[in-house]
Amino acid sequence: MEKKELKPNTALMPVPVTLVSAIDEEGRPNIITLAWVGIVASVPPQISISIRESRFSHGLIMKSKEFVLNIPGIDLLRKTDICGSVSGRDVQKFEEYNFTALEATKVKAPLIKECPINMECKVSETLELGSHTMFVAEILALHADEEILTDGKIDPAKAKPIAYAPHDYWNMKEKIGTYGFSMKSKS
Amino acid sequence: MEKKELKPNTALMPVPVTLVSAIDEEGRPNIITLAWVGIVASVPPQISISIRESRFSHGLIMKSKEFVLNIPGIDLLRKTDICGSVSGRDVQKFEEYNFTALEATKVKAPLIKECPINMECKVSETLELGSHTMFVAEILALHADEEILTDGKIDPAKAKPIAYAPHDYWNMKEKIGTYGFSMKSKS
Numbered sequence: 001m002e003k004k005e006l007k008p009n010t011a012l013m014p015v016p017v018t019l020v021s022a023i024d025e026e027g028r029p030n031i032i033t034l035a036w037v038g039i040v041a042s043v044p045p046q047i048s049i050s051i052r053e054s055r056f057s058h059g060l061i062m063k064s065k066e067f068v069l070n071i072p073g074i075d076l077l078r079k080t081d082i083c084g085s086v087s088g089r090d091v092q093k094f095e096e097y098n099f100t101a102l103e104a105t106k107v108k109a110p111l112i113k114e115c116p117i118n119m120e121c122k123v124s125e126t127l128e129l130g131s132h133t134m135f136v137a138e139i140l141a142l143h144a145d146e147e148i149l150t151d152g153k154i155d156p157a158k159a160k161p162i163a164y165a166p167h168d169y170w171n172m173k174e175k176i177g178t179y180g181f182s183m184k185s186k187s
Numbered sequence: 188m189e190k191k192e193l194k195p196n197t198a199l200m201p202v203p204v205t206l207v208s209a210i211d212e213e214g215r216p217n218i219i220t221l222a223w224v225g226i227v228a229s230v231p232p233q234i235s236i237s238i239r240e241s242r243f244s245h246g247l248i249m250k251s252k253e254f255v256l257n258i259p260g261i262d263l264l265r266k267t268d269i270c271g272s273v274s275g276r277d278v279q280k281f282e283e284y285n286f287t288a289l290e291a292t293k294v295k296a297p298l299i300k301e302c303p304i305n306m307e308c309k310v311s312e313t314l315e316l317g318s319h320t321m322f323v324a325e326i327l328a329l330h331a332d333e334e335i336l337t338d339g340k341i342d343p344a345k346a347k348p349i350a351y352a353p354h355d356y357w358n359m360k361e362k363i364g365t366y367g368f369s370m371k372s373k374s
Contacts (some may be wrong), residue, residue, distance in 0.1 A: 003331065005329065008328060008329045011305075011341055012203055013346070019262050036229075037225055039197045040237045042197055043318035044195070046199070046317070077363060077364055077371045081369035085367055113190075118190070132229060133228045134323070140327060142193045143191065144191055145189070163350050168366070173358075173361060177268060
């Protein structure tokens with residue numbers, strides 16, 4: 001098997017597909033679809049999101065320093081794709097695409113009710129990284145639809161999150177192992 | 188549908204499963220399995236990886252400021268799980284698990300030949316975030332097995348990366364859309 005050298009690009013896969021909600025100074029909410037997102041620490045739980053400066057939500061989060069990271073299920077794929085293709089400067093996305101804004105407990109930005117997982121986040125660090133600004137944020141509150149829980153915990157098989165491997169969306173249908181399984185059996 | 192508030196945790200899903208190779212001062216390579224990894228900028232292409240200070244690879248990367256981010260296919264699931272469960276202080280993972288070290292072009296850490304995608308990375312920023320140190324790094328070189336390319340580009344359907352939704356591994360079997368599809372059809 002031969003290795004081929006390609007022009008460097010963001011070939012990391014899969015990455016999560018998320019809908020990030022943020023508000024302007026008048027409290028009007030917007031939604032942006034983001035996949036340049038990752039977990040960056042466990043205690044306290046922290047994530048990073050990266051946004052191009054030209055995007056409408058970039059300015060909202062630079063000012064408010066907070067947002068809600070919502071994880072859509074595959075039933076929201078079409079709306080999720082749309083929210084990544086149109087600008088909040090042109091469209092009121094909550095109204096136009098029938099998303100419901102729910103009041104958050106720790107931040108002013110709203111949860112997206114239709115997304116089964118919602119994380120209220122407060123920005124702690126901002127890094128300028130060329131094309132994108134990276135916002136590091138702490139997860140202050142976590143909400144989930146009761147129907148995606150199993151024994152009180154979020155169940156990915158019920159949440160049905162969307163995976164992204166540029167430039168395609170994938171579903172997650174088959175569990176193939178659990179962390180630590182290799183230490184429990186040799187077969 | 189009711190929302191339930193849970194204790195905040197890193198509920199982002201799915202996240203990528205990667206094998207990160209790094210070397211010590213004598214050039215001996217180690218491998219660590221990481222899922223707290225994400226894309227943070229497109230131009231120049233940059234990713235972040237987060238590692239607990241207690242892990243052996245943390246010290247290696249703090250000193251060398253470079254690593255290779257390798258993406259295993261699902262055929263490497265068992266070895267990938269093992270590399271996340273044992274320490275490089277106790278085990279020479281390349282030898283013990285029959286991984287092949289290939290010389291990189293831009294960094295001293297080796298590529299893992301058995302992984303179909305390999306990104307040579309140089310650390311640009313280090314942030315202490317509680318439980319983990321986040322390393323922001325630029326992708327200096329990208330390699331892929333010829334057999335996972337379609338029209339010269341990495342094909343996720345051939346690379347078969349592993350997705351993680353704590354604490355389970357999932358495969359990606361079904362493509363459900365392509366970025367921008369919602370703007371092309373209304374059906």
